[in-house]
Amino acid sequence: MRFEIRAACLTNLFLFCSIVLLAGCVDSDEPVAGRDRHFGVVISGGRVIDPETGLDAIRNVGIYGGVIAAVTEESLDDRLAQGGQLIDATGLVVSPGFIDLHAHGQSARANEFQAHDGVTTALELESGTLGMAEWLAGREGSALINYGASAGEGFARALATLDVGDRQALENELREYLSDPESPRDDMPEEIGAKWAATRYETIPVGRYENLRGALQTALEEGGIGIGLAHQYTPGANHEEVLEVFQFAAELDVPIFTHVRSMSIGAMQEVIANASATGAPLHIVHVNSMSLGQLPQVLELIAGARARGLDITTEAYPYTAGSTGIRSAIFDRGWQERLGISYGDVQWEDTGERLTKATFDRYRREGGTVIIHMMKEEWIDLAMASPFVMIASDGMPYAPGAHPRSAGTFSRVLGRYVRERGAIDLPTAIAKMTYMPAKRLEAIAPVMARKGRVREGADADLTVFDPDRIIDTATFEDDLSFSEGVEHVLVGGVAVVRDGETVPETFPGRAILGRLGGG
Numbered sequence: 001m002r003f004e005i006r007a008a009c010l011t012n013l014f015l016f017c018s019i020v021l022l023a024g025c026v027d028s029d030e031p032v033a034g035r036d037r038h039f040g041v042v043i044s045g046g047r048v049i050d051p052e053t054g055l056d057a058i059r060n061v062g063i064y065g066g067v068i069a070a071v072t073e074e075s076l077d078d079r080l081a082q083g084g085q086l087i088d089a090t091g092l093v094v095s096p097g098f099i100d101l102h103a104h105g106q107s108a109r110a111n112e113f114q115a116h117d118g119v120t121t122a123l124e125l126e127s128g129t130l131g132m133a134e135w136l137a138g139r140e141g142s143a144l145i146n147y148g149a150s151a152g153e154g155f156a157r158a159l160a161t162l163d164v165g166d167r168q169a170l171e172n173e174l175r176e177y178l179s180d181p182e183s184p185r186d187d188m189p190e191e192i193g194a195k196w197a198a199t200r201y202e203t204i205p206v207g208r209y210e211n212l213r214g215a216l217q218t219a220l221e222e223g224g225i226g227i228g229l230a231h232q233y234t235p236g237a238n239h240e241e242v243l244e245v246f247q248f249a250a251e252l253d254v255p256i257f258t259h260v261r262s263m264s265i266g267a268m269q270e271v272i273a274n275a276s277a278t279g280a281p282l283h284i285v286h287v288n289s290m291s292l293g294q295l296p297q298v299l300e301l302i303a304g305a306r307a308r309g310l311d312i313t314t315e316a317y318p319y320t321a322g323s324t325g326i327r328s329a330i331f332d333r334g335w336q337e338r339l340g341i342s343y344g345d346v347q348w349e350d351t352g353e354r355l356t357k358a359t360f361d362r363y364r365r366e367g368g369t370v371i372i373h374m375m376k377e378e379w380i381d382l383a384m385a386s387p388f389v390m391i392a393s394d395g396m397p398y399a400p401g402a403h404p405r406s407a408g409t410f411s412r413v414l415g416r417y418v419r420e421r422g423a424i425d426l427p428t429a430i431a432k433m434t435y436m437p438a439k440r441l442e443a444i445a446p447v448m449a450r451k452g453r454v455r456e457g458a459d460a461d462l463t464v465f466d467p468d469r470i471i472d473t474a475t476f477e478d479d480l481s482f483s484e485g486v487e488h489v490l491v492g493g494v495a496v497v498r499d500g501e502t503v504p505e506t507f508p509g510r511a512i513l514g515r516l517g518g519g
Contacts, residue, residue, distance in 0.1 A: 046089025128152030128228030131175030143509030151219030223517030408472025
């Protein structure tokens with residue numbers, strides 16, 4: 001029967017093949033001809049916001065084979081396939097699924113909180129990873145949402161500081177450890193962490209830059225999305241080493257996702273100068289926490305560089321506290337003066353207690369995660385309102401008491417900064433969470449050209465939420481909790497959240513690969 005339809009409807013054959021190519025597969029029992037197509041999912045009567053085209057209107061969306069096949073004013077309810085899902089989106093917003101460029105939480109439990117925050121793609125681009133092939137294989141077939149990572153310079157440089165025998169031993173240990181998405185990057189077990197930590201303060205001899213390049217090249221060829229350069233955590237990385245990484249990135253035309261050298265305007269000037277000199281694409285992570293009180297000047301610096309044609313982007317999260325490992329170099333001697341805070345501004349994740357000198361010293365020896373209260377609300381307002389600043393969570397690995405950004409970043413922006421404070425409008429906020437991150441990644445990860453949009457031919461990664469109710473619920477005092485108002489989340493046309501509830505035993509998430517790894 002299918003061959004008869006193809007022969008009779010040559011004009012529809014091209015459309016059919018296009019959808020097959022986009023979706024990867026088609027249910028052989030579904031009709032394929034034009035207006036006879038039956039959709040696996042129909043989203044009816046929602047306010048569709050597409051940042052790419054500027055569409056903001058009531059529309060009906062038909063999904064076929066994991067791809068958006070129709071966005072129309074016409075009713076599609078009678079074209080729902082038998083057994084398909086009809087979503088009544090009356091009074092709700094239909095948005096591209098949120099794309100998080102900066103998510104350290106990569107476990108199944110972390111993904112569940114992210115999905116309830118409207119996230120359909122969560123990427124580890126700041127720290128990245130080593131052993132990319134193993135890391136990706138460990139997620140395949142078991143991911144709720146889409147995933148991917150950068151090539152982690154901090155891990156690659158650790159190998160470059162060592163002689164051949166020690167280098168191979170540490171590489172094997174790191175590849176095995178980092179392959180598990182549950183493994184925390186900033187609080188490794190003593191047997192591995194001590195070896196890695198010892199390299200953080202080492203300077204790589206110029207003669208070993210090829211080793212650094214080699215480790216980064218391997219991770220990129222295994223699917224890495226650019227290079228993660230978090231050199232505040234590796235004080236041994238001098239200016240020459242950082243410039244070398246920029247030169248390498250420019251040669252391959254891959255972006256650098258950087259946590260800059262310090263919370264200062266000078267650190268921003270270093271990476272912007274390197275981008276200008278080499279031509280490497282640059283993304284500066286969490287500009288709010290890396291700038292602190294100098295945020296207005298830093299934003300002016302970035303805006304000026306962008307106006308002169310430099311490929312520089314940045315992001316922020318909507319909270320006044322950061323979070324990291326207490327053993328990190330951020331807390332090296334002089335941290336109070338550098339950050340403008342004291343012990344009582346540091347909160348122990350496990351218990352929620354504010355620290356004293358005695359508890360700080362004890363936990364610094366033991367290791368663990370802290371929350372750092374170091375920013376002002378007006379700085380966050382400024383970052384949210386800046387037109388070129390994207391939204392990214394810097395979400396931490398799941399743990400009781402983890403930073404609330406791990407569960408509520410995107411709902412907080414929509415509930416607090418759009419609805420309650422009016423700092424930005426709804427279409428702008430959605431663009432910062434979807435289209436802008438997708439555009440940032442398209443050159444390195446071509447599949448992203450099909451994400452961050454609600455249009456025919458785009459991947460059906462979609463979030464349906466109530467603009468009057470959406471809000472984060474996680475706090476600094478309690479365990480993480482799901483955001484409210486996110487009603488439906490689809491990844492590749494498959495529901496992972498339905499009517500506000502997790503869909504059990506559903507794993508449609510796919511790897512986002514850099515182009516050097518075949519992406």
